[in-house]
Amino acid sequence: MKPAPFDYLRPASLSEALAALASGGDEARILAGGQSLMPMLNMRLVQPRLLIDLSLLDELRSLEARDGWLTVGAAVTQAELMARPTLAEEVPLLAAALPWIGHFQTRNRGTVCGSIAHADPSAELPLCLVALGGEVMLRSARKRRSLPAAAFFLGPLTTAKEADEIIEAVRFPLRKAETGHAFREVAMRHGDFAITACAAIADRNGLRLAVGGVADRPIARDWPLLAGAELDEALNAFAWDLGGDDDQHATARYRRSLVRRIGRTAIEEALACRP
Amino acid sequence: MQALTAETRHPVTIILNGQRRSGYAHPRMLLSDFLRHELGAHGTRVGCEHGVCGACTIRIDGVAQRACLTLAVQADNRRVDTVEGLAKEGRMTALQEAFNRHHALQCGFCTAGILMSLSDYLERVPKPSEAELRDMLSGHLCRCTGYAGIVRAVMDVTGQLRETPHV
Amino acid sequence: MTALKSAATTPQAESAAGPLVGRPIPRLEDTAILTGAARYADDLPVKPGTLHAAILRSPHAHAEVLGIDVGAALTMPGVAAIVTGEEAKRFASPFLVGVKAPMEHWCLAIDRVRYVGEPVAVVLAENRYLAEDALDRIEVRYRPLPPVTSIEQALDPASELLHPAVGSNIANTRNFLYGDPDSQFETAPHRLSLTVHYPRNSCTPMECFVVQAEYDPAEGGYEVLSNFSGPFAVHPVMARALNVSGAKLRLKSPPHSGGSFGNKQAVFPYIVLMGLCARVSGRPVKWVEDRLEHLMAATSATGRRMDLEAAVDADGKVLALRMQQTEDCGAYVRAPEPASLYRNHGNLTGAYDIRHLAVVNRIALTNKTPSGLNRGFGGGQLYFGLERLMHHIAVTLNLDPLDVIRRNLVPASAMPYATASGGQLDSGDYPATVEEAIERGGLAELKARRDKARAEGRLYGIGYAAIVEPSISNMGYITTVLTAEERRKAGPKNGAQAAATVAVDPTGGVSVSVASVPQGQGHRTVLAQVIADVFGLRLEDIRVVTDFDTAKDAWSIAAGNYSSRFAGAVAGTAHIAAMRLRDRLARLAAGQLNVRPEDVRFENGKVFAASNPENTLSFSRLAAAGHWAPGTLPEGQEAALRETAFWTPDPLKAPTDADHINSSACYGFIFDFCGVEVDRVTGQVRIDHYVTMHDAGRLLNPLMVEGQVMGGFAQAVGVALYEEYAYGEDGGFLSGSFADYLVPTSMEVPVPVILHRESPSPVTPLGAKGAGEGNNMSTPVCIANAVADALGIDTVTLPLTPSKIAALIDGEEPPRPVVAGAPPAPEPVKTAGGRGLSGEGSRTVPATPEEVWAILLDPKELAALLPGCEALDLVGPNSYRAEVVVGIGPVRGRYTAEVALSDLDPPNSLTLAGSGSSALGTGRGTGHVTLERTAEGTTVRYRYTAEVGGKVAAVGGRMLDSASRLLIGQFFDKLIARAGGPAAPAEKPSLLKRLLRLLGLAR
């Protein structure tokens, strides 16, 4: 279980990295924290010709709250984000979800953007990004663009990122007044990928529930302020629409039932914690 | 820009437990292999090579992480601490002693990684609750002990062991 | 429940006076481990020129091997040799098989593969990285065969035969009759039956297998270093497979082991394989198993189906039992199997006094990894049936499960108790032990908790299990699988020979070596305690050597670390050797002290006369005499330098002609109870309180015993709630990583209350019995019984995952709402087990059916439609060979695929079939496509089934369905674009495309 051979590049700047990526194209992969990519390299599921290591690029270490967004640079680790003292104020959903991501040791290395780029359908960070309506800031030697989260995730491990693009940063909208957030997850063991994870956001006008682990990507749905049987019906319709599959640990039916149940708990919790 | 070609063995120097150590590595060589087979520092164990079991956990620049998910070339010029560096002048640390007292290890294959995680974690959280500690430990798999002795040892060494009943 | 409440002793130790044995002394092993100095198998040096092996493994569960092309791989840098079944045929032989059946099991597949992960070829290269590079370049052609993936399928005579020469997928059937069950069944007031299945799982030691092998052509012998754990009964099997005598297979073990739990027994086929590789390559060879290999193909506990029937009287007393055990041994009955099925034959009735017993034992072959020893082997399986049955009896007859247990326990007055099938339960007071556990473990409080929880509408249950824990296997029990006639021909097999050597050196140091291979339990410490007591020395005066060498150490076939033989047999034998040596030293000392040998005492490093403690010699002085001045020894006395003892437990006889067998030397007793709560919302099980009471005879070191109990318990929690080696219906292996095979972490394992009684065994030298396997036997069923109690149900299947439990407690699912105006989206079609991939969908294309037909039948067009197709060559009518690069995101594999169109009904329907393989694994799929003329053009409907095997399936199970849908969606996207629909944009996907894809995903 050893990686296939690759050239290794440690660029001194982002522009060097972009140039390298432009020439490496499809055969190049970005290495940031490596917590998703390295296992796939070791298993030889992924065999790039060139690895471009961004982990030490200072210009990607920015982590700042400004103009209504919390912007997280590509080299910021999950542990660094989690340790941000103001996070629970700024993006409470992230503060609630981060402890569910992997473990202390993997969060120490794993980056926020790396998890977004990996696009595991069960991962917590893509779910939060979709739930919050965050954005992915992409950059190539040619151009810069940003995509809303819902347009970024296309399927399992599949995103709208072009081969020559780097996720420079992702940004999460800062908490809006009168908004409540909740995060719920069921996994087989602590720290495992979610069987089903639900992120709920409620304000004075409506509800949003985003679900990971069921469809092939995190999916969000908005409702007006539903309650009671109406909410149950809406959750049921959503659970069915998400599809979901059987795997060795859980059935599609179980996933749907979790959407109905922990989805509801999450919504109620989000409603209750609106300031 | 540092560009290392796949076919070439490149010099890699790390500060291993306070000492400069150099060896050679292809870009794809895992840090776990570099430590164990290039530098002969066998104390770091390998249990899965996909980042789940935690046996290979070491500290790079003080931060606990998986050596099997790190390339040797990424550690170049950085500080790497492993289990061999814990005991000083032949004296085990209080944590190591507590592991012995509380039978926190059996085969010991998981132990080095757990000690390295703890050595980082306890610097950040000097008196974890049992729940917090167990959360952190869940990044390690131990097949022998059922974790009870490990938890007990840490509670003891952090001055929180309240009770010691029967066998 | 926290670790702090129920923790054990504070180990004190050396200061207290009195014997060391019985005290919770912290381990001597720990310093080396804690400081990183310990040397495990992969840490030991290799000789210059050593080649590193990587193994090519079958991606198929069942297939013929049509050909292997190693040409390209051989030209890869650093590759020295590639070994295949051809070389195995030249230099090796098939392994001996424990049942009489014409079954050939080789160290490398010859012409057929029978499980995913079966070794097919070995690359030997300068390092592991290069060896793996070459693996990817070996081309193997397979012809897939229908797989057998369940016991039920194996029982079906129509199932594809794994071993055609055996003539059946049931390799062996034996019937046993003890007493007269039939008449009991006729007259009993109640007859109850139950069928249970025990899943495949494994204790997965953290260290994987390691082998270093060398071949010496001058000697014609092999020298191997490996973390093999025994039983050394397998040594002759290895030697035979290498075509040498046992003396020419020198096997050594490293000083430290990263755990075994029985699993390291299964390294033996690789010892043979690497021996073969060393011989073929002419160089030393090293192989380190990686975790993917281990999970996929190392070993597994047997799966078992038990059909039980009990004749029961009104108060729950079991009068007779019928049990049919069908054992899933996987693709081969690999030594020492059928150990798992027969290990408990003497204690099939558990801790109960049941005089009438009928047994049918069957060994089923399935396309799964061969089974083997796994902590508690056979016990978890047996007691899952037996203790579920006791619970079932109680529920059905409306009795308290605890009362049913009480009524059936072997009474203390009956000890030693001969079981119906020939076991000799040696000691203990089971009823008193149960009562003590109830008292000390707080059952009354637990019941109150349950009642309170239930009153609040929560799901809370209590479970029990009472079992005997066998230790020190009789080497003859496996021959119970043979008929008495066959046994007579084969010669008697019995006993459990242990060996130990104790030596004194010229400075008075004592060294001990035993024919055992400790796997991390702390045996060095316990042996030092035992030996130090014998000689009146300190712990640090004793050196216990744990590396083992078949060429130099005393051993026999029972040697090794398995079946809990350490405390009873190994430590006991070391004690015997030490006592003999001490007796000889005493005779020498007697001469010098002028007393009788019986009066000589050994204490505190001194040797003296009991009658006159002033009259003393130092131990080292006495020890030195034999080395330095043998000439001064009294006439007729030899020096006391070294003593080797062999010991076998007296009660271990061969099976009788009536198939009575005392399968183990001694039997501990365990009584467990627990309370669990099931979350109504999520179906998750929480173990609220667990009590485990053990009578393991005399405890040599309570700290170590606690460690064993705790460790076994944790593994059993895994078995009960998390762990399973899962296979798809196609035989694909689905638990290939530690993210898929779920070993419990510190968050999942609670701390049980551990209680002890000590009824010394009359059989073993020190009165000790095994203690390390019991919870692997008792805990899974205890938890299962508690869950059954919580839910009020009778069928519980391990592991009790939240998904399974939710299916039991959830009522009817709310139906999918029908949205007015929108056509109902088709629901994905699922195969029964839910693990085969399948689905269906439809698209409307703006073209006539004839136009669509023309596109599908045109090779150029087809090439453009197939995702990642780089070349498509016609190889026959409507059949093609394609080079495709298929991938999801960054995961990509280059496949050589065969694609064929069949069932052509122009322009209405056709079947498109493809299969291919790559280093990532195999893929096969069939799609049936129909074209239907509509106002807008053509509605294309498709229905597909797919199978994905090999590595991708093993580690990517979570995403297989959505990934295959994505690929199929791509095909139809392109078809639509080609047939005049909106082109799939080359750059960023338009909203429309995403919409179409959504439709294509059948949502």
Ligand code: FES
């Ligand atoms: S070996 Fe690195 S986490 Fe398992």
Ligand code: FES
């Ligand atoms: S002590 Fe063996 S794995 Fe932890």
